[in-house]
Amino acid sequence: MPIQTAITTAARAADGAALLAVPFAADLTVSPVPGVPDLPLPPEGLFAQHKAKGEAGEIVEVPVARDGEVARILLYGVGDGSAKALRKAGAAVVRRAKGRESVSVALPPEGPVAAFVEGALLGAYTFRIGENRSEPVAAVEFVAADPAAVADQIRDGELIAGSVALARDLANTPASVKTPAWLAEKAVEHAEAQGVAVRVRGPEELREGGFGGILAVGQGSASPPRLIELSYEPDDPDGRHVVLVGKGITFDSGGLSLKPTDNMKGQKTDMAGGAVVIAVLSALRRAGVRARVTGLVAAAENMPSGTAQRPGDVITHYGGRTVEVLNTDAEGRLVLADALAYADAVLAPDVVVDIATLTGAISVALGRGHAGLYATDDDLARALLDAGASSGDIMWRMPLIDDYRPALDSGVADLANVESGSTYGAGSVTAALFLREFTGGRPWAHLDIAGTGRSTVDEGPLSKGATGFGVRALLRWLAPDAG
Ligand code: BES
Ligand code: MN
Ligand code: ZN
Numbered sequence: 001m002p003i004q005t006a007i008t009t010a011a012r013a014a015d016g017a018a019l020l021a022v023p024f025a026a027d028l029t030v031s032p033v034p035g036v037p038d039l040p041l042p043p044e045g046l047f048a049q050h051k052a053k054g055e056a057g058e059i060v061e062v063p064v065a066r067d068g069e070v071a072r073i074l075l076y077g078v079g080d081g082s083a084k085a086l087r088k089a090g091a092a093v094v095r096r097a098k099g100r101e102s103v104s105v106a107l108p109p110e111g112p113v114a115a116f117v118e119g120a121l122l123g124a125y126t127f128r129i130g131e132n133r134s135e136p137v138a139a140v141e142f143v144a145a146d147p148a149a150v151a152d153q154i155r156d157g158e159l160i161a162g163s164v165a166l167a168r169d170l171a172n173t174p175a176s177v178k179t180p181a182w183l184a185e186k187a188v189e190h191a192e193a194q195g196v197a198v199r200v201r202g203p204e205e206l207r208e209g210g211f212g213g214i215l216a217v218g219q220g221s222a223s224p225p226r227l228i229e230l231s232y233e234p235d236d237p238d239g240r241h242v243v244l245v246g247k248g249i250t251f252d253s254g255g256l257s258l259k260p261t262d263n264m265k266g267q268k269t270d271m272a273g274g275a276v277v278i279a280v281l282s283a284l285r286r287a288g289v290r291a292r293v294t295g296l297v298a299a300a301e302n303m304p305s306g307t308a309q310r311p312g313d314v315i316t317h318y319g320g321r322t323v324e325v326l327n328t329d330a331e332g333r334l335v336l337a338d339a340l341a342y343a344d345a346v347l348a349p350d351v352v353v354d355i356a357t358l359t360g361a362i363s364v365a366l367g368r369g370h371a372g373l374y375a376t377d378d379d380l381a382r383a384l385l386d387a388g389a390s391s392g393d394i395m396w397r398m399p400l401i402d403d404y405r406p407a408l409d410s411g412v413a414d415l416a417n418v419e420s421g422s423t424y425g426a427g428s429v430t431a432a433l434f435l436r437e438f439t440g441g442r443p444w445a446h447l448d449i450a451g452t453g454r455s456t457v458d459e460g461p462l463s464k465g466a467t468g469f470g471v472r473a474l475l476r477w478l479a480p481d482a483g
Contacts, residue, residue, distance in 0.1 A: 003124045004139040005117075006033070007147045007154055008104075021074040021093045024195055026054035030075060030293040032147040033106040040064050042075060052077065056085035057092045057343030057460070078108045083115035090116040091460045097137040101130065104141045113150050115392075117142065117157025118164075118472075122461035125165050127172040133330045133465055151361045160391075160475060163283040164468035166190060170275035171466030172452070175251035175268040179223035180299035183250060183278075183281030185272060187297065201227040211281035211342070212316040213334035216325065217299035220308025225300035228274075230281040238290040242473065243349040244281070245339045247332045247356035248274030248299030255328030256304045256309060263360075269466050272453035273355035274299060274472040280478070283471075287479040294347050302328070314413045317438070318342045322413040330418045333357045333431055337438045344440030351380060352439060355447040355470045362398075363451030370396040371469060372448035374432040380443050383405070384477055392461070393473035396445065397430060405433050 013359030022039065024030045033039050042062055046448045047053075050060045063070050076093050079085030086108055097103035105120065107113050124136040144150045170178070170186060184200040191198050206215050211227060217367070220223030249270035253259060274297035281295040287382045309315070314323045315334070319341040323334065336354055343352050362372040371388070373395040375381035381397055388395040407419035407430045415437060417431055433448050452469040455462040477478070 003121065005121070005158060006139070006141045007151065008141055008143055017405055018096050019072055019074060019100055021076055021097070021103055021105045021475055023078050023089070023106060023108045024054060024060070024075045025078060028054055031106075031109045033143060035143060040105075040441035044179040054267055055079050056088040059092055059228050060095050061096075071320065078111070080110040081108065083112045083390060084392065085296040086111055086113070086116035087119030088460050090119030094120045094123040094137050094140060097116055099135050100137050102139040102141060102268060106142055106143045107150060113153040114157040114160070114269035117154050118161045118202060119461050121158065122164060122463075125168060125463050127169060127463075127465060135324065143164070143475035157284055159286050160472055162394070163279045163475065164471045166282065167272070167275040167279035167468035167471050168463070168466045170278065171269040171272045171468070173268070175301070178250045178268065178271070180218065180226040180248065180250055180301060181223065183274065183297070183299050184226040184228050186305055187230060187278045191230045191401065192276060194282045195285045196281050197231045199229045199231070200224065201229070209318065210316070210320075211318050211338040212336040213318070213323070214298050214300055215229055216309045216313065216315040217249070217255070217302055217334050218329045220305040221301035221303040221305060221442045223250070223301050227301060228278075228295075228297040230278070230287070230295035230297075232284045232293040232295075234284075234290045234292060236290055237292055240291040241347070241349045242291050243343040243347050244277045244293060244295045244351045245336060245343060245352065246274035246277035246295070246297045247336055247354075247358065248272065248297040248331060249335065250299060250301045252302045252329070252331065253304060255302045255331060256308050257327045257329040258304055259329060268453055269454050270357050272459040273300065273447075273449060273470070274359050275466070276355050276468065276474065279468065279471050280474045281311045283475055284478065287475055288481070289478045292483070294343070294349070296339040296343060298339045300331075302331045302336055319438075321415065322353060324413040324414050324416045326420055327418045332356050332429070333417060333434045340435060340438040341440070344438070345444055351377075351443045352418075353445045353447070353474070354435065355474070357450040357453045358448045359428040359431050359450055362448040365398070365428060366451055368451050368455070370394050371452045372396060373445060374398050374427055374448070376436065376439070377443035377445070378399065380445050384445055387459070387480075388473040391472035393452075393469050393471075395473070398432070400432055400436060400443070401426065401429050404430055408434055
């Protein structure tokens with residue numbers, strides 16, 4: 001849940017309820033703070049005593065006498081002043097203010113203030129049901145010499161952080177609440193409030209439309225599937241049409257190819273890609289994006305039951321392609337295939353990007369810090385890699401290895417959903433090759449966020465649980481001027 005923010009020039013020094021945070025530079029100098037003419041300078045030798053070098057993430061706490069009481073000033077390092085450093089610095093400040101009612105934060109004297117604001121707001125993110133975790137700081141007051149000069153940057157930081165928080169909230173919601181219908185309601189609620197039209201297809205319409213993959217994956221669940229289509233029309237269109245496709249598995253038990261408990265317990269976040277699409281679509285108008293953007297979220301719950309699909313079943317995807325389902329746990333590609341084929345045939349976009357918690361194999365390859373990027377177009381790959389690096393959602397380009405394509409040959413259908421033997425391996429690559437079959441040769445990129453979609457630690461702008469990975473990169477890619 002996003003916390004409260006304000007901008008001001010009149011800093012209040014800490015008085016027990018409030019705290020003041022002030023930047024210090026790599027040369028260990030403390031800049032003057034507007035509104036606090038009598039800011040006490042740190043005593044000689046303080047930084048050396050704390051072994052502080054001015055790096056981002058460092059905090060040196062200084063007790064000061066104020067109105068007869070002991071107050072605190074947090075001196076925070078800004079490192080090299082880059083976006084990455086300021087994100088880290090912002091998060092460190094709010095984390096140190098945990099449990100307080102508010103913190104007044106003097107903004108870094110220069111550099112990308114939006115990144116600092118974003119880091120501060122994300123560092124204060126929590127998802128709680130009940131009172132079982134410590135509270136973040138309730139409010140942040142940003143202090144600037146000239147608030148009007150930084151207002152846009154603060155707004156950009158708030159938009160990015162708020163959008164990431166929405167994606168996290170959706171993905172952190174337990175699957176007992178988060179049925180495909182619930183996810184569709186949330187998409188309507190958030191996107192429509194931001195001037196984005198939403199169309200939701202239920203089982204009936206999916207059947208009429210021939211969306212055999214989404215139906216097959218959802219058929220074992222008591223909560224039927226949905227295809228959520230979000231349409232953003234820019235006020236000042238540049239003529240480009242982008243389609244974003246998100247995997248929206250509200251819970252992945254594996255289906256009849258059941259997962260072991262350990263692998264299943266985090267699978268409420270298997271709609272993280274879909275959450276990113278909903279959050280991004282809901283931010284486009286405020287970010288001033290000029291491309292037309294359509295979001296597709298293929299939402300289904302993958303459950304084992306008497307009505308579930310079986311290994312060996314053959315399904316017919318949107319557009320008529322048949323697939324032999326050899327493993328019901330490779331369900332993400334089945335729902336995405338329908339959405340990609342529909343995008344190609346009906347929406348006819350200039351470019352398609354899908355985002356999905358698709359394979360455990362990608363975290364074996366890249367770990368939790370980098371997402372796997374696959375692309376059929378080098379310019380598109382470059383643009384996404386750049387947007388990822390500058391926004392903080394880091395990606396690594398992976399190869400679409402044509403030699404591995406025979407892994408997906410089937411004896412009875414056009415394709416198999418997994419390799420039946422283990423000749424080729426490379427589970428994330430073969431998953432991407434499967435998706436490519438449905439893109440109709442359009443410029444396409446695929447983000448495998450199975451490793452980056454969840455965090456095991458509270459650190460910097462990350463919090464334990466869903467990360468919202470992809471929101472920042474996609475917004476940066478679509479609106480290079482914002483953030
Ligand atoms: N949702 C999982 C991938 C996943 C794993 C996401 C771990 C987050 C954390 C996906 O549907 C899946 O089960 N993939 C299988 C594919 C296999 C059956 C070919 C996998 O990775 O094991
Ligand atoms: Mn699965
Ligand atoms: Zn899955």
